[in-house]
Amino acid sequence: MGNLLYIIAVVLVIFWLIGFLGFPDAVGGLIHILLVIAVIVVLLRLIRG
Template sequence: MSNLLYTIAVVLVILWAIGFFAYSLGNIVHILLVIAVIAVLLRLIQGRKV
């Protein structure tokens, strides 16, 4: 499960970077970045509880 979260986070960050430099996706890329950060934070929080 942890590898899946990191994979999703990396993909979302890459999409955000592409959109940020291309200016073609608008505000959606910022939403993707927020989702990626939340995924990483959830992984860190869950990792500390276990």
């Protein structure tokens, strides 16, 4: 389960980069929400070990 969360976080960060660099105005808010979710998932993964 932990590996799955890590993979999801990485995918969300990649989508954030694509959205931030490719479509800054169109999906900026959604992409930043996804980035926050990705950071939370990574932090949970680090805390839980």
